[in-house]
Amino acid sequence: MIFSHDIPDGAKLYFGKKAKIKREIEHIASEVFENEEYEEIVSPYFSYHQLEALNEKELIRFTDKENRTLALRGDSSIDIIRIVLKRLKSEAKKWFYIQPVFRAPSTEINQIGAEYLEGDLVEVLNTNLNIFKRLNKHYPLIISHIQIPQIVCELTDLSLDDIKHMRVYKFKEKWLKELVKIDNKDINLKLFPKEIAKHLKEMIELAKKTNYDIILAPLYVANLKYYTGIFYRFINNNEIIAKGGEYKVEGIKSSGFSIYTDNLLKDIDG
Known part of the structure; x- marks a missing residue:
């Protein structure tokens, strides 16, 4: 039975x-964005x-009405990038938004x-950090690379599912066992295949440019399909x-992040 005061599971009040x-x-987030010359956008x-x-x-x-498939905004x-490039044709490069996304069956985020x-991911990450500084919050920062798990699959008999669920009993290669142990930027790149060492170097360089304690997680498998390089999570x-990262839309390499307001609110308000 649905009562008159009920709200759907996953909806927010x-x-x-x-x-x-x-x-x-x-x-506070809006002030940080405006100080860093971001323009605001609200997408459909x-x-x-x-x-x-x-x-x-x-x-x-x-x-x-024309029987074309559409969806509630899930990301x-x-x-936003498409609208800016194709519809607004604006010269502005930096955009911010404050809005919900929706996931099946009835979750509002x-x-x-x-x-x-x-834009450069370092600058985007620093903007994210500036918001947390204004809120007096300090969270563990984990950096990964979308390409590394895929390359591991190509060099071994593992599947992405094996890596995602860390089935280490299947990890036979010595370099792969070393990859599992990595958690900071003090890495001997010579231990790894050149295809992987290249991306590890990118992660290390980002970590060194950021004045923050960073954990490296090269084998983390992301759910978002459009990341193309380094991505991070608080x-x-x-x-x-x-979370944020590097991606390409319409052939243009860009960077971005999103703060999960409800999780942040839970931490602040308890």
Whole structure:
């Protein structure tokens, strides 16, 4: 039985103190973005292109009046870059958003995010850090590379599922066992195949450019389909507070991040 006061599982309700803190978080983030010369954008709730970002089972899908498949926005990055490039044709390169995304069957995820066309990931990461500094928050930062697990599969008999679930009993190669142990930037690159060493070097260089304690996780398998290089996660109690990375849209290499407002709010308000 559905009562008149029920809300769907996964939907969000804010009131009183929690609503106030949420608004304050978003205001602080907006100030940081504006100080760093980001333009604000609010993209449509409906999209034709979400399959480029997420798997079909994650999307809330239906059809338009011409029977074309569309979905509730499940990810903001792809649509925002496309809109800026194809519809707005703006010269601005730096954009931020404060809006929810939706996942099947009825989950609402509030996000604060930024996209930097042709932008450097170090600068994007520093913007993310500046927001956390304003909020007096310090979270573990984990850096990975989308290409490394794929290359491991090519060089071994492992599947991505083996790597994702860390079935270490299948890890036979000496260099692969060493790869599992990596957690900081003090790495002997000569231990690894050149295809992997190249990407490890990129991760190390990013870590050295960032004035922050960083954990390296080269074998982490990401769910987002559009990352092309390095990506990162801020974690708190096994929940993602923010994540970002490098990607390409319409052939343009860009960088961006999203803060998971609800997880951040939970940490701040308890």
